[in-house]
Amino acid sequence: MARFGSRSGGILNFGDFRGFTRDLVLWNLGAYFLLALLGLASPHGYAVVFDALALTPGLFLHGWIWQIATYPFLHAGILNTAFELLSLWFLGSFLESNHGARWLMEIFAVSALGAGIAAILMALALHAPVTVIGCWGAIFGLLIAFGVLYADTEFMMFPLPMLIKAKYLVAVYMLIALAMLFSTDKVFAFSQLGGALFGYFYIRFAPRRGITTAGSKQYFDWRNRYYRWKRKQAAKKFQVYMKKQNRDVNFDSEGRYVDPDKDPNDRSRWN
Known part of the structure; x- marks a missing residue:
């Protein structure tokens, strides 16, 4: 042996x-x-x-x-x-x-x-x-x-x-x-x-790091995509509601609220 x-x-x-x-x-x-x-x-x-x-x-x-x-x-x-x-x-x-x-x-x-x-x-x-x-x-x-x-x-x-x-x-x-x-x-x-x-x-x-590791990564990727989609849907509904109250609110492409009083280039805002 x-x-x-x-x-x-x-x-x-x-x-x-x-x-x-x-x-x-x-x-x-x-x-x-x-x-x-x-x-x-x-x-x-x-x-x-x-x-x-x-x-x-x-x-x-x-x-x-x-x-x-x-x-x-x-x-x-x-x-x-x-x-x-x-x-x-x-x-x-x-x-x-x-x-x-x-x-x-x-x-x-x-x-x-x-x-x-x-x-x-x-x-x-x-x-x-x-x-x-x-x-x-x-x-x-x-x-x-x-x-x-x-x-x-x-x-x-x-x-x-x-x-x-x-x-x-x-x-x-x-x-x-x-x-x-x-x-x-x-x-x-x-x-x-x-x-x-x-x-x-x-x-x-x-996959180089194994099937279960790759599967876990894929699962979390799909989960995060789902959460981002849900956040964008909620943002759209909130915008419609606020328009009915004669107020405008803005969200970015990821569905995150954009504070009009802050610099849009400021990365320290909440995600």
């Missing part, structure tokens, strides 16, 4: 375990141990919860739509889970330190969504009764972001004492996923490629 984080002596070291990356890892780890304990206490209860939260294309298409959001937090096997969460920590900490927690949250969610959609499509095409779990699809979205945005960044491949550029590591992972399409793990491999594709779409087409 690669080592990511702050650069020291030409090698990228482990990133800080904090922020949304830490929360994401802990959520996944907590879900793993909770289900493990439930399996020991009640195998039947474990089966019910697992079937409800894992992504099963047939159930998803019959209304179990929450599975597209819950399946990344289910994991099988301690070694596979450890490798997933270490990968998530390494990639997430690096990307979060450069783009922020909200950006990381969005690309993780978008990539997980893309991986889930890809898995559903492949399962339907193959008529395969499969169940998809794990966050590898989301991790592939983070991986493609790392490879595209920091293509020439070098880091050490553990345990091999060698440096490799990010773009080459991404190419290796993509080739492995493509090769897996010719194996029995077609759905799993296609979900990884779907996560990578949606991650790529996110970094190419999403």
